[in-house]
Amino acid sequence: MVTSSSSEGKKNKEKKNKNNDKKAAELHEKLQLLRSITHSHALNEASVVLDASRYIQELQHRVESLDQDTSTAQHSSYNQSSLPVQVTVETLEKGFLITVISEISSQVLLCSVLESFEELGLNVLEARVSCMESFQLQVIAENEEGDGSIDSQTVRSAVVQAIRSWGVSNDDQD
Known part of the structure; x- marks a missing residue:
């Protein structure tokens, strides 16, 4: 064992x-x-x-x-994407020359900008727009009342705000 x-x-x-x-x-x-x-x-x-x-x-x-x-x-x-847009507003004798240029092309952006004109009470007298490769808008607009109560800074601020609102809603869709 x-x-x-x-x-x-x-x-x-x-x-x-x-x-x-x-x-x-x-x-x-x-x-x-x-x-x-x-x-x-x-x-x-x-x-x-x-x-x-x-x-x-x-x-x-x-x-x-x-x-x-x-x-x-x-x-x-x-x-850069929050506001890739150049906005200029020049005061004319009876209204404004508004130019918006963006690398981002969008028909919805055009609608947003035009709605801002409507909210301000601006009548678009002449407009040139291109949404092909980039967004370019040139508008001659005048105040409906014609009393000069709106200045170029107010117009620019409204357009910039419309673009920012468009940018936020555009980012949400991505």
């Missing part, structure tokens, strides 16, 4: 050794993989892990930097 017990002990020891060898091989393989991913030239385990930690921190800094760049770019493009 003693012999069978000692042979079982040897088998258990051999199993443990095989398991330990297998675990050591797996650990070595994982360290080799970690070493190659992190471009580490370290030989011992602690140095490989330290290099991996530094590599992870470097990647985190890169991600933060890219996030900031992306955020800045989005903010910049939002500011």
Whole structure:
């Protein structure tokens, strides 16, 4: 009986050794993989892990930097897209010469601007518009009352507000 017990002990020891060898091989393989991913030239385990930690921190800094760049770019493009329009209003003898130029072409933008004229009580006497590749509008309009109660700044503000409202509703549709 003693012999069978000692042979079982040897088998258990051999199993443990095989398991330990297998675990050591797996650990070595994982360290080799970690070493190659992190471009580490370290030989011992602690140095490989330290290099991996530094590599992870470097990647985190890169991600933060890219996030900031992306955020800045989005903010910049939002500011540009929030009002990519040039609006000028000149006072004429009887009315205004209103010019609106935008890189974004839209027939809905034309409607928004014309509605702002209507709200101000402006009559459009002459208009030239193009919505092909870009939006260009040139309008000669006069106040219905003709009393001069509306100035060029009021007209410009109303047109800019109409464009902003159009831009917000246009962004919501995207």
